Amino acid sequence: QSALTQPASVSGSPGQSITISCTGTSSDIGAYNYVSWYQQHPGKAPQLMIYDVSNRPSGVSNRLSGSKSGNTASLTISGLQAEDEADYYCVSYTGSSTSCVFGGGTKLTVL
Amino acid sequence: EVQLVQSGAEVKKPGESLKISCKGSGYSFTSYWIGWVRQMPGKGLDWMGIIYPGDSDTRYSPSFQGQVTISADKSISTAYLQWSSLKASDTAMYYCARRAVGWYFDLWGRGTLVTVSS
Numbered sequence: 001q002s003a004l005t006q007p008a009s010v011s012g013s014p015g016q017s018i019t020i021s022c023t024g025t026s027s028d029i030g031a032y033n034y035v036s037w038y039q040q041h042p043g044k045a046p047q048l049m050i051y052d053v054s055n056r057p058s059g060v061s062n063r064l065s066g067s068k069s070g071n072t073a074s075l076t077i078s079g080l081q082a083e084d085e086a087d088y089y090c091v092s093y094t095g096s097s098t099s100c101v102f103g104g105g106t107k108l109t110v111l
Numbered sequence: 112e113v114q115l116v117q118s119g120a121e122v123k124k125p126g127e128s129l130k131i132s133c134k135g136s137g138y139s140f141t142s143y144w145i146g147w148v149r150q151m152p153g154k155g156l157d158w159m160g161i162i163y164p165g166d167s168d169t170r171y172s173p174s175f176q177g178q179v180t181i182s183a184d185k186s187i188s189t190a191y192l193q194w195s196s197l198k199a200s201d202t203a204m205y206y207c208a209r210r211a212v213g214w215y216f217d218l219w220g221r222g223t224l225v226t227v228s229s
Contacts, residue, residue: 032214034213034214034215036214036215036216038156038216040156045206045219045220045221045222046148046156046206046208046216046219047219048215048216048217051211051213051215051217052213052214052215057217087155089155089156091158091215091216093214099146099158099160099161099170099172100146100158100161100214101158102148102155102156102157102158103155104155105155105156
């Protein structure tokens with residue numbers, strides 16, 4: 001099972017919007033609405049930001065939103081803030097015995 | 112409080128064995144899958160495998176099948192990740208995470224740093 005493909009880095013200025021893509025296949029992202037996104041600050045554990053493609057857990061800012069089209073999922077962060085600077089990872093269920101596949105991660109820099 | 116508490120950092124030599132733990136509390140431990148994720152220094156997250164403590168049903172990523180063993184003791188609400196013979200390349204942070212209904216990880220441990228060096 002190959003890892004999901006994410007851009008290595010994205011950047012934006014405070015107040016702007018950015019989108020991080022996560023490309024898989026018809027066997028993972030394209031087949032299931034089980035895509036989740038995680039934020040990881042340096043030295044910290046990952047934290048769930050989006051689940052089931054577009055749902056936000058309680059406490060997560062509504063500036064974050066998720067979507068999916070075909071084999072590609074996307075995380076959009078609007079109104080960028082300095083605190084958004086972190087690494088972001090996507091994960092998709094694969095329906096196989098291996099269970100899931102992770103993206104390679106995207107480093108978001110707030111300029 | 113709902114949490115996953117992982118065991119402390121370990122420093123081992125190549126060839127040694129190791130078992131690290133992840134203890135769940137504040138929820139029904141046997142009702143949720145527990146996954147393990149590796150993060151090598153400066154790198155991304157790598158999926159290792161997952162276990163259902165209720166019946167010890169275990170799935171492994173092909174990359175880690177045969178390299179590690181995932182187990183659980185439901186009587187003490189604890190999941191484990193173990194190695195029989197460590198390599199320097201096993202040096203990493205290891206996270207456990209609870210898989211929520213659906214397919215996502217809603218609760219993470221703080222991680223266990225494993226350092227393997229001669």
